[in-house]
Amino acid sequence: MYNLHNFKPIVIYSIFMIRVHALSKNFNNFTAVDQVSFEVKRGEVLGFLGPNGAGKSTTMKMLTCFIPPSSGTAEICGFSILDNPLQVRAQIGYLPESAPSYDEMMVGEFLNFVAEIRGYGGKELRRRVSIVIEMTALGEVKNQMIETLSKGFRQRTCLAQALLHDPPVLILDEPTDGLDPNQKHEVRSLISSISEERTILISTHILEEVEAVCTRAMIISAGKVVGYGTPDELKSQSLYRNSVKVSVNGADPKQLLKDFNELDFVYSVERLPEKRKDLVTMRLYPQNKESIALKLEQYLFSQQIPIEHFNVSLGRLDEVFRELTTGKQS
């Protein structure tokens, strides 16, 4: 029998650390994941987006070999999830959705337990445990029972367990779920700091998180991939791409609307509600989503229109998300 713990750290077989081919999962008659394929390179952070029940967790459970796929396959660092589940698991650090851990154990003890399972002992075990405790800032609760911990500390304890063996691939299922804004920020910085030499798959339904940590995002809905690209590429699909919001001081709304509509680079103009009575606020949508900021600025300047605010939108991920996952425009 081979010794699992003798596996050397993976020398890259290909630049793709995660390859997923037509992965599907059916539960009775319900298709949770439908022919999902994607590839993630080393050093990439892929954000896995989708409404609740879209199949994000199910996909992650299949990649960690917790549940078998109904059809299709995937490779993690060159190991097939169907043929080499133990090797796959050895390459992955996994944070399950609810960040489970053993309540009756102390944080340090729990991490020791996981390190032992991962095949470490003696000095090496202590070294690794102290590194992850430092990385996840768990020092102050090291000797505390897990059941007495706050949600943030529990989440970090489970994250620490995923980092113990310095895995080339990290699969994090909603790592910032239930954390306060400061804790979210800490977890995101941690993810960004370790992402360089790793491949990270992170599921979330917090869209700001995608922009904060992900190099690429994939949107899935009802088990199907409906959008894929860098956060900016996804945002470029937005209706608001390159639209400009201008607030003008003391202008006649009707005249302004007419003037703006006559501009050839403007596709349409929308008047927005404004709380301040002396201001008129409008949103100008460009032709073909092109950048119009410069032209508009020159126009406003030449007409000596007194502007209070001038705001260019790169597009709204939430709107793209809604459109892709519901098929409706906001």
Next chain:
Amino acid sequence: MNGFYPIFKRELLAYFRSPVAYVFIIIFLAANAGCTFLLGNFYNSQQASLEIFFLFHPWLYLFLIPAVGMRLWAEERRTGTSELLLTFPVRMTTTVFAKFFAAWFFIGIALLLTFPMILTVHYLGSPDNGPIITGYLGSFLMAGSYLAIASCTSAMTKNQVISFILSVVICLVLVLLGWGVLSDSLNAVFPVWISDFVSQFSFTTHYDAIRRGVVDLRDLIYFISIIIIMLILNVVVLESHKAS
């Protein structure tokens, strides 16, 4: 068997971290004493032997062992730790056996704590140590079989109560198959070999032989195969749960 020891250790310690261990040991010892001295009329038997002590074990185990085993998997599934445990690079068979052996070891500790009974019979007379040793062996093996059943039913549900009831029922059937009353009523209708055949599946039939001091390989194989079959079934149940 990578990962066996850490899982075994964690599971065993988990018993002592919760009140379960202490409650179980106290009740186990009290019930043993109660059965032996009150129900079994130990003093009236005028015998320096542990026969009466071992006589009640199949009935005691019927409720106590499922109580120990019901949390093995149901708890992991309820709290979601199974998702962690089963995504470590450890074979599921190893995990199942490690958890089982931890619980069995715990029961072994409880059984060893009945040692004052041995001292008592030695104080009262000069007992034959053979049946005492085989009695403990048989009792421990039988406890393992009950536990393997409880472990398997525990994997079937997130609910510990359901797991408990299921394993009590299965164990009860396996105890009753060797019950004299059942054999007599079967004999009244069917040929004798039928009741003999049926009773071969019973805990009591095999346990009775061992506790009388006769260690027959077939009895040992019976208990060990029950354990192995139930634990393999345990793995199958876990796999099928994951698939659905």
